[in-house]
Amino acid sequence: MAPSSYTRLVLAERPTGLITESTFRKEVVPYDLKADNKQVIVQVDYVSLDPGSRIWLDEATTYVEPVQIGETMRLFAIGTVVEAGEGSGFRAGDLVSGLLGWTEYVVIDGGSVAKVKVPEGATFVDFLGPLGxxxxxxxxxxxxxxxxxxxxxxxxxxxxxxxxxxxxxxxxxxxxxxxxxxxxxxxxxxxxxxxxxxxxxxxxxxxxxxxxxxxxxxxxxxxxxxxxxxxxxxxxxxxxxxxxxxxxxxxxxxxxxxxxxxxxxxxxxxxxxxxxxxxTEQFPEVLEYLSRLLLSGSLKRNYHIVEGLEQAPKAFNLLFSGHNTGKLLAKVLRRKNNNLRLLAFLISQPMCLGSFMAHYFEC
Ligand SMILES: NC(=O)c1ccc[n+]([C@@H]2O[C@H](COP(=O)([O-])OP(=O)(O)OC[C@H]3O[C@@H](n4cnc5c(N)ncnc54)[C@H](OP(=O)(O)O)[C@@H]3O)[C@@H](O)[C@H]2O)c1
Known part of the structure; x- marks a missing residue:
């Protein structure tokens, strides 16, 4: 049961200093997403607010292309695969991380996201923190x-x-x-x-x-x-x-x-x-090292989580005023019909239910 629409935040105008109320525009768009053979549709759970991405809003190209006017804000996020092309390497229910952006749903190439297996002692949000x-x-x-x-x-x-x-x-x-x-x-x-x-x-x-x-x-x-x-x-x-x-x-x-x-x-x-x-090539071995540190208790982490995707633009400036008290994230709140969609999937795939619920409620 797909939702009829979903929300995303797009760049409306380039800021000249701190971002303002008119920097981003909220769009509620029809849910007409389709995944081809190599793609997945991801339902986003948490988005990261990273100070460095401020320069992606300027016109000049830096080490990446700037975010274009009208484009969904590009940022790291974690989410759940709700539909997967046969050649994508993923299955519905997989947890993933990547540049998913400030959106409730995204269609993305399977090769552009990483599968998340939450290790002992960690939680899913740690993939935007010490394990991200x-x-x-x-x-x-x-x-x-x-x-x-x-x-x-x-x-x-x-x-x-x-x-x-x-x-x-x-x-x-x-x-x-x-x-x-x-x-x-x-x-x-x-x-x-x-x-x-x-x-x-x-x-x-x-x-x-x-x-x-x-x-x-x-x-x-x-x-x-x-x-x-x-x-x-x-x-x-x-x-x-x-x-x-x-x-x-x-x-x-x-x-x-x-x-x-x-x-x-x-x-x-x-x-x-x-x-x-x-x-990038060294990420897997270093993630193992960081997981071991986390498990041994040598890595404490602190999150500052705002509730709701819509809060992300306003919260972004906390990074520059110093009012964030940990890694700044926005939790994407589920609308009722989205929850039903996820539930329908989980009931149809009982094998995934246990591990998925464990990770989901740990966050
Ligand atoms: N090179 C890379 O590949 C890469 C990748 C990811 C992130 N980064 C960089 O890593 C850094 C940390 O990112 P993060 O997401 O973890 O953010 P963060 O540590 O939460 O940074 C925000 C904090 O920085 C401090 N701050 C803000 N403006 C400041 C200023 N003008 N002078 C001194 N302190 C200031 C504030 O704390 P106070 O209360 O202490 O002022 C604020 O709470 C950023 O510079 C980011 O661009 C680099």
Missing amino acids: HTGLTAYFGLLEVGKLQPGEKLLVSAATGSIVCQIAKSRGAKVYAIAGTPEKCAWLENDLGVDKALNYKSPTFQEDFINSVDRFDVFFDNVGGEILDFALTRLNVNARVVLCGALSEYNARRSMGLTNYIKLLEQRAKIEGFIVSDY
Whole structure:
């Protein structure tokens, strides 16, 4: 029993700074989706709100094509296959992750989504957290780009993305985190075991930094701007600066630039950007490693979940005001007829019912 219509959020106009009420348009469209032999139809369960995707809304091509006006907002999401082409490699009831977008339903090539098998100790939403692009980004940035060694001093900005701090602790590094509220700093120190968390909004931030961190070996930078510029003055010899993100710049029309870059030369240091999708071939083995960390209790995670797809645009700016308190997600709420459709499928496939229900209600 298919629904008669479904909701999606499309880009209505390009923002010039933070997104506004007119950036996205809600569309309720007839459910006329068809999957060909290699495609699947996915009912989306949770969508991720990722700050880096803000630059996909600008006209210029970055490392991906921009989202076009009228196109469904492209973002990572997890969902359930409700219909599968015979050559897609999937069956109805499979849990999947991928760039499904801000929509209740999507037709997508089977080759563009990953099958999710929720391991012991994890939940389905973890595939947008430590077992998704967030965890993979932390791992590759820290170890492949930053080449963090045991005993080294690591600095992490926008440390709400706490996975980096925890992988580093599990590998014997000394971890210094930067966050924007005393509550976030306390959580990083007390719950995650970070050696010292520093509030970058404190008037004594630079002084506190020099007194506690002094100099560091690896900087996992999510912010750019003034924090990065200051950090360049505190490099150890042969330090590595990992450019993971630039939260302070995504909404700006012009970059503030770096005034202290000469310190890289003086300290024989490196600065290197990366995009997690460069490491796709290594994803399966790293996901196994991250699952083991999760199961051992070494990876705590925190989600900030807003209820309803329609809330996603408004919630997006929390990422830039600092008002999200964990990995920001929107839960797609089920309408009555959609639930009936899923139920009809599950009753027709009792083999899938047990494992599906277990995963579904864990979230
Ligand atoms: N390279 C890649 O392939 C890749 C892939 C995925 C994500 N990323 C990057 O990873 C980073 C983290 O992403 P996430 O989804 O996990 O987000 P997140 O950690 O939840 O980031 C949001 C937090 O960043 C802080 N922040 C926002 N603006 C800031 C500013 N101007 N200065 C300092 N801190 C600021 C705020 O916390 P406070 O309260 O502390 O200010 C906010 O709560 C982003 O930079 C993203 O672009 C990179």
